[in-house]
Amino acid sequence: MFVQSRIVRFIPKHAPYVAFRRSASTKSLQETLRDVIPEKQEQLRKLKSEHGQVVVGDVKIENIIGGMRGLKAMLWEASVLDANEGIRFHGLTIPDCQKTLPSAPGGKEIIAESMLWLLLTGKVPTVEQTRQLSRELAEKGELPSFVEELVDSLPCTLHPMTQLGIGVAALNRDSSFQAAYEKGMKKSEYWIPTLEDCISLIAKLPTLAARIYRNVYKPGTSMPPINKDLDLVGNYSNLLGYGNNHNLTEYLRLYIALHGDHEGGNASAHTAHLVGSTLSDPYLSYSAALFALAGPLHGLANQEVLRWQLAMQAEIGDNISHDNIKAYLWKTLKGGQVVPGYGHGVLRNPDPRFIALQEFCNSRPEFQTSPIIQLVNKTSEVAPDVLKEHGKTKNPYPNVDATSGCVLYHYGFTEFKYYTVIFGVSRALGALTQLVWARALGLPLERPKSYSMDALEKLIKESY
Numbered sequence: 451m452f453v454q455s456r457i458v459r460f461i462p463k464h465a466p467y468v469a470f471r472r473s474a475s476t477k478s479l480q481e482t483l484r485d486v487i488p489e490k491q492e493q494l495r496k497l498k499s500e501h502g503q504v505v506v507g508d509v510k511i512e513n514i515i516g517g518m519r520g521l522k523a524m525l526w527e528a529s530v531l532d533a534n535e536g537i538r539f540h541g542l543t544i545p546d547c548q549k550t551l552p553s554a555p556g557g558k559e560i561i562a563e564s565m566l567w568l569l570l571t572g573k574v575p576t577v578e579q580t581r582q583l584s585r586e587l588a589e590k591g592e593l594p595s596f597v598e599e600l601v602d603s604l605p606c607t608l609h610p611m612t613q614l615g616i617g618v619a620a621l622n623r624d625s626s627f628q629a630a631y632e633k634g635m636k637k638s639e640y641w642i643p644t645l646e647d648c649i650s651l652i653a654k655l656p657t658l659a660a661r662i663y664r665n666v667y668k669p670g671t672s673m674p675p676i677n678k679d680l681d682l683v684g685n686y687s688n689l690l691g692y693g694n695n696h697n698l699t700e701y702l703r704l705y706i707a708l709h710g711d712h713e714g715g716n717a718s719a720h721t722a723h724l725v726g727s728t729l730s731d732p733y734l735s736y737s738a739a740l741f742a743l744a745g746p747l748h749g750l751a752n753q754e755v756l757r758w759q760l761a762m763q764a765e766i767g768d769n770i771s772h773d774n775i776k777a778y779l780w781k782t783l784k785g786g787q788v789v790p791g792y793g794h795g796v797l798r799n800p801d802p803r804f805i806a807l808q809e810f811c812n813s814r815p816e817f818q819t820s821p822i823i824q825l826v827n828k829t830s831e832v833a834p835d836v837l838k839e840h841g842k843t844k845n846p847y848p849n850v851d852a853t854s855g856c857v858l859y860h861y862g863f864t865e866f867k868y869y870t871v872i873f874g875v876s877r878a879l880g881a882l883t884q885l886v887w888a889r890a891l892g893l894p895l896e897r898p899k900s901y902s903m904d905a906l907e908k909l910i911k912e913s914y
């Protein structure tokens with residue numbers, strides 16, 4: 451059969467990993483992945499057998515006591531972070547993805563399905579493939595009734611992230627992986643039910659997350675049915691009750707695509723990987739990841755930023771001068787608190803996700819007079835110099851959380867304790883992708899060596 455390939459018009463300079471073309475293929479995600487797996491298995495076999503002894507770095511005492519920062523110690527397929535340039539998904543930068551990944555009908559932003567396809571397969575999907583995946587996700591979106599009853603029984607005073615983690619863990623009752631494992635499935639086939647679970651979980655996350663939102667913030671309102679002709683985030687927005695706000699829906703699409711993956715060492719992705727390495731099923735693994743995301747130094751920072759910016763706004767009023775912001779930043783730092791939304795474990799420049807969200811705002815007239823977005827922008831002009839003068843943080847620049855929640859607030863989505871749940875819907879794309887690859891590549895149990903301080907001192911003495 452003659453298959454015509456269409457090279458996408460924009461070819462980036464550094465796109466080493468991805469087959470940067472959209473083929474006319476109508477192969478499903480599962481079929482595409484099945485084609486890619488043998489190549490990757492062979493690549494891993496060679497790395498192990500031919501290069502297993504190559505040294506890629508030293509381990510210093512400062513790495514061991516410093517949160518393993520800088521250690522090159524994990525395999526992660528879908529994305530790699532450069533400290534200065536930021537994230538690349540299979541070699542593609544965020545602007546590359548914005549140019550090439552299919553969007554929703556009537557929309558312009560990247561959608562979760564096209565990002566998921568890229569992360570899982572390393573290939574840019576066709577529009578048809580993306581639509582096929584949207585339909586599959588919509589068809590698998592309903593929650594089992596016992597999970598609905600479980601989340602409905604939770605007190606609305608329980609943080610939405612705790613509720614999300616509970617709901618995701620409970621979905622494991624129907625895990626295909628767990629059932630197949632119990633029946634004695636061969637290791638080489640683990641990836642198949644793992645993929646099934648991952649797709650099912652990604653499909654159900656918006657329904658679960660929207661149910662939590664309704665229970666906590668809009669009690670007594672009923673959710674519309676899942677629309678089989680909509681993309682995942684289009685449905686999520688609908689279920690939340692914001693479906694008629696096109697701009698907010700587009701923002702959610704971009705937000706969820708961009709937060710999908712940030713290589714493997716971040717706390718949520720790493721947690722999913724660690725738990726998954728014990729052969730816990732994807733629901734349990736991702737539930738654990740959500741509780742890492744719920745910490746204020748990680749995903750919860752997007753709620754903290756809004757709280758902090760609103761407190762700043764209340765204190766300085768309408769006079770949002772650089773000097774007033776600077777004084778508020780110093781007050782935060784002298785109070786012994788971190789400036790939320792600034793700094794990063796790896797990045798050493800402004801986060802390109804922050805830039806992409808700022809560009810989203812800059813391209814829309816409604817943000818030019820938005821008090822909260824103007825305050826975020828002005829803060830980002832002042833904070834780096836203040837943090838440099840403060841002299842502690844290795845990265846004084848804004849990360850993605852510096853604006854992500856504030857844009858939601860602008861749109862009237864003001865329930866800030868819910869914001870990290872949206873991040874949790876997104877991070878599944880990357881964390882679950884890696885679980886599929888971990889099983890397809892037969893990666894082992896993760897179990898690093900630890901030392902006590904006494905044992906470290908002994909090692910130090912021995913090294914002299």
Ligand SMILES: CC(=O)SCCNC(=O)CCNC(=O)[C@H](O)C(C)(C)COP(=O)(O)OP(=O)(O)OC[C@H]1O[C@@H](n2cnc3c(N)ncnc32)[C@H](O)[C@@H]1OP(=O)(O)O
Nearest residue numbers: 747748749751788789790791792793794795842843844849
């Ligand atoms: C999606 C995400 O997870 S992005 C990150 C979201 N988190 C935030 O925005 C919270 C604010 N930022 C921070 O707390 C940090 O920058 C982190 C947690 C993101 C990274 O932490 P680290 O890798 O340890 O940063 P770094 O090496 O620069 O830290 C050195 C010192 O600077 C401090 N520092 C780092 N960032 C900040 C900040 N934004 N405000 C004040 N102090 C800071 C650290 O607390 C540390 O102080 P210590 O020596 O007293 O412990």
Ligand SMILES: O=C([O-])CC(=O)C(=O)O
Nearest residue numbers: 712715716717795796849
């Ligand atoms: O990479 C990190 O450590 C934190 C982060 O930005 C993310 O997980 O999105």
